[in-house]
Amino acid sequence: MRSALIALGVLATSLRVASASCAPSFNLDECAWTASYVVVVAPEGGHGTVRVLESWRGALSPGDAITVPGIDSVLDWAESRQVGVQAREPNGTAPLCSESACVREARRSVLFREGGGRCFGRLLCDEHADTFVRDLIARDICFAVGAAPQNADPVASGRRDRLVLFLDREGDGFRPVGKGWLPYSSPQLEVSMVWIEAGDAFAVFDQGFGSQRLSFVLSERLLRVYVERLTALRRALDEVRSLPRALDRVAPLEHFARNGHLCVADDALQALTECGELAVPSLGRLLADRDVPWPVAHRVAEALGAIATGSAKSELVRRLEDEVVYWKTRGGFGPDERILDKGVNQWHFERARTLLLSLATHPDEKGKTALIEIGSAWRKLPESSGATTMCIPELAERALAALEKR
Numbered sequence: 310m311r312s313a314l315i316a317l318g319v320l321a322t323s324l325r326v327a328s329a330s331c332a333p334s335f336n337l338d339e340c341a342w343t344a345s346y347v348v349v350v351a352p353e354g355g356h357g358t359v360r361v362l363e364s365w366r367g368a369l370s371p372g373d374a375i376t377v378p379g380i381d382s383v384l385d386w387a388e389s390r391q392v393g394v395q396a397r398e399p400n401g402t403a404p405l406c407s408e409s410a411c412v413r414e415a416r417r418s419v420l421f422r423e424g425g426g427r428c429f430g431r432l433l434c435d436e437h438a439d440t441f442v443r444d445l446i447a448r449d450i451c452f453a454v455g456a457a458p459q460n461a462d463p464v465a466s467g468r469r470d471r472l473v474l475f476l477d478r479e480g481d482g483f484r485p486v487g488k489g490w491l492p493y494s495s496p497q498l499e500v501s502m503v504w505i506e507a508g509d510a511f512a513v514f515d516q517g518f519g520s521q522r523l524s525f526v527l528s529e530r531l532l533r534v535y536v537e538r539l540t541a542l543r544r545a546l547d548e549v550r551s552l553p554r555a556l557d558r559v560a561p562l563e564h565f566a567r568n569g570h571l572c573v574a575d576d577a578l579q580a581l582t583e584c585g586e587l588a589v590p591s592l593g594r595l596l597a598d599r600d601v602p603w604p605v606a607h608r609v610a611e612a613l614g615a616i617a618t619g620s621a622k623s624e625l626v627r628r629l630e631d632e633v634v635y636w637k638t639r640g641g642f643g644p645d646e647r648i649l650d651k652g653v654n655q656w657h658f659e660r661a662r663t664l665l666l667s668l669a670t671h672p673d674e675k676g677k678t679a680l681i682e683i684g685s686a687w688r689k690l691p692e693s694s695g696a697t698t699m700c701i702p703e704l705a706e707r708a709l710a711a712l713e714k715r
């Protein structure tokens with residue numbers, strides 16, 4: 310459970326910002342959101358040629374043959390590394406499904422993230438996991454991989470007869486989306502691929518410490534439902550973006566910025582930034598709302614900084630003043646409570662950090678007092694001797710220096 314929760318944390322921070330966190334790893338949200346083509350294929354004859362079996366998104370048809378450079382190397386790599394060939398040995402008895410009155414074995418752990426970035430996990434039987442995940446998809450709640458928690462199912466062996474590829478056009482051909490996932494020692498290949506075995510979908514995930522494994526993603530059926538949901542969202546967002554008047558775009562874009570899929574929120578924020586001054590009230594609301602996950606709050610602050618009008622900067626200053634109040638009144642922490650362990654603290658920490666970064670790039674005289682106060686509020690916190698926590702006073706200093714330099 311712990312490693313899976315860490316994976317969820319990675320998922321939460323993968324808002325297409327540079328991440329120095331770990332080796333490349335499959336990212337369902339990003340692949341399923343960005344790909345123009347999602348196809349089920351079977352490799353044919355080597356040299357990257359695959360035959361399309363099913364088309365889930367984009368204008369390819371069953372029977373089409375396409376070439377995806379690098380795909381054979383990735384399959385070879387997975388095989389030579391024996392990625393996922395051996396599941397963990399069964400370890401004791403599997404717990405029971407957590408759905409009330411269900412007495413089946415909990416073979417799936419479903420991890421999901423709700424508003425504010427809070428993460429939850431449930432252990433469920435196959436049947437209840439299916440219903441539960443379907444509901445998460447319908448409500449645009451982003452979730453991470455689940456695997457059999459204790460009596461591990463055998464994981465996929467990297468078979469080649471049924472793969473799901475997430476692709477974009479490149480010239481006359483196709484290229485995989487995503488950042489790729491091969492280890493440092495291998496040639497840089499970027500293939501976003503899912504293996505299908507016995508109705509279940511598997512992908513390579515970074516396990517930390519330089520090891521990767523094929524782990525369960527979803528059943529194939531639910532993967533398709535997931536892709537279809539994101540296809541519908543892509544279409545709806547495109548419609549909003551094509552509205553000629555910025556005034557008509559702002560409110561629906563704010564709605565999309567609250568979407569549980571961070572990739573969706575990210576694109577909506579980009580479109581909001583393009584609305585300029587008209588987007589400032591929406592961005593202000595998003596930045597004030599604790600149910601907005603902090604990776605999104607980061608992007609909101611960046612958007613306000615990019616708009617850089619007087620009212621956009623005032624919004625940044627106003628939220629920094631909120632942070633001063635929060636950290637001044639936060640008071641002491643319990644003996645076992647480190648500063649960032651609590652979700653709310655982390656949300657405020659991340660918001661303060663991103664506001665300071667934005668104000669360092671876009672200095673505003675009105676923010677001077679808040680910059681001084683946030684630094685001193687943090688220095689007074691009992692935990693502030695740690696390097697991580699001290700980054701707030703340092704960032705405040707930097708923003709103050711930027712103000713002086715103007």
Ligand SMILES: [Zn+2]
Pocket residue numbers: 406407408411412413433434435436437438
């Ligand atoms: Zn059950």
